[in-house]
Amino acid sequence: MKQAIPLRNKIVQGDCIDIMGNMPARSVDFILTDPPYLVRYQDRTGRRLINDDNAEWLAPAAAQMYRVLRNDSLCVSFYGWTQTDRFITAWRAAGFRIVGHLVFRKRYASKARFVSYMHESAYVLAKGRPALPANPPADVIDWVYTGNHLHPTQKPTAILKPLIEAFCPPCGIVLDPFCGSGSTLAAARASGRAFIGIELDHGYFHMAGNRMAA
Known part of the structure; x- marks a missing residue:
């Protein structure tokens, strides 16, 4: 039997598949995460x-996310729109059911090809039959620019906090298995929820830890 690791209000460095595999089943109340988009992204610097250059992790990570999430609970995951079919296939294979879609509207274009890219998006995924939130968030939310100083795809806590407040019970535990610089964790703490963060990159792991310590 695997030894459970006490992770409440902690950040762990390592492979999220392995770390979630050592977590008890049905032990977190909400998952909010921003995984690699499978697009070989490189920022201006x-x-x-x-x-971000392979999808080998996607299905096993989705399966572990489903396992550690409590029954009748929700997960919100950002994704790369060019790889939508891969993400949806992995989520459905794990057992998740799509119950909503979120668009985060930007006032600037992050890139332009056939169209100007002026939004980010995420799916709301259900395990079982979660209760409807008392105050459901809008499915179009205005983006707040962070400057990406801490991480190349840094998410603003201002757009994450309302999702946590709507989808995670008070005093619940929020898991981010791809926590990057720790934006989800900061939003969880600001919302009065506990958090668990997992990050593979050693540098961003330390950055998230310093951010939470501050």
């Missing part, structure tokens, strides 16, 4: 993301 040359920063890249680990495992």
Whole structure:
């Protein structure tokens, strides 16, 4: 039998598949995460993301996310729109059911090809039959620019906090298995929820830890 690791209000460095595999089943109340988009992303300064060049992790990570999430609970996951079919296939294979879609509207274009890219998006995924939130968030939310100083795909806590407040019970535990610089964890703490963060990249792991310590 695997030894359970006490992770409440902690950040762990390592492979999220292995770390979630050592967590008890049905032990977190909400998952909010921003995994690699599978697009080989590189920002203007040359920063890249680990495992953004392969999808080998996607299905096993989704399966572990489903396992550690409590019954009748929700997960919100950002995704790369060019790889939508891969993400949806992995989520459905794990057991998740799509119950909502979120669009985060930007006032600037992050890139332009056939169209100007002026939004980010995420799916709301259900395990079982979660109760409807008392105050459901809008499915179009205005983006708040962070400057991406801490991480090349840094998410603003201002857009994450309302999701946590709507989808995670008071005093619940929020898991982010791809926590990057720790935006989800900061939003969870600001919302009065406990958190568990997992990050593979050693540098971002320390950055998230310093951010939470501050």
